[in-house]
Amino acid sequence: MKKMFTLAAAMALPLLAASAQAACTLEAAPQIPDGKTATLDQMKATQAAVKAYGNDYRACLDAEAAAANAAAPKDEKPEAKNARAAVTAEAYNASIDKTAALAASFNDAVKAYKAAQAK
Numbered sequence: 001m002k003k004m005f006t007l008a009a010a011m012a013l014p015l016l017a018a019s020a021q022a023a024c025t026l027e028a029a030p031q032i033p034d035g036k037t038a039t040l041d042q043m044k045a046t047q048a049a050v051k052a053y054g055n056d057y058r059a060c061l062d063a064e065a066a067a068a069n070a071a072a073p074k075d076e077k078p079e080a081k082n083a084r085a086a087v088t089a090e091a092y093n094a095s096i097d098k099t100a101a102l103a104a105s106f107n108d109a110v111k112a113y114k115a116a117q118a119k
Contacts, residue, residue, distance in 0.1 A: 024060035026095055029053060032105045035112025043113055050106045054095045061092050 030049035033042045065088045072081065 024057055024064055024091070026054060026057040026098070029098065029102050032102070032109050035109035035114075036116045038109065038113055043110065046106060046109070050099075050102055053102055054099045057095050058092055061088055061095075064088070 030046060030053060032050075033046055035043070038046075065085070068084055069081075072084075
């Protein structure tokens with residue numbers, strides 16, 4: 001009976017981790033202005049927004065993971081702990097990928113801005 005409960009708990013943990021992380025929401029990406037027509041103030045504000053993008057989400061993921069680890073049973077199987085960590089890592093890495101893509105778009109806008117200012 002104890003083995004069945006442990007197996008059921010281990011199988012449910014990734015689902016619980018995913019639902020716990022549902023409380024963490026990645027905010028909408030900041031709008032990147034057209035570098036050809038943007039003002040310096042718009043570019044500076046966008047730069048700050050791009051740098052901050054995803055930080056709250058990743059902090060939420062860290063807090064949720066810490067709470068899940070604290071709530072885990074002491075006799076938790078390593079497989080269950082690893083599954084929970086994998087779910088968190090996947091969400092974290094996806095947000096990093098989105099941040100990198102956003103930064104690349106902003107860099108393109110900066111190049112366009114600099115070219116427009118050189119004229």
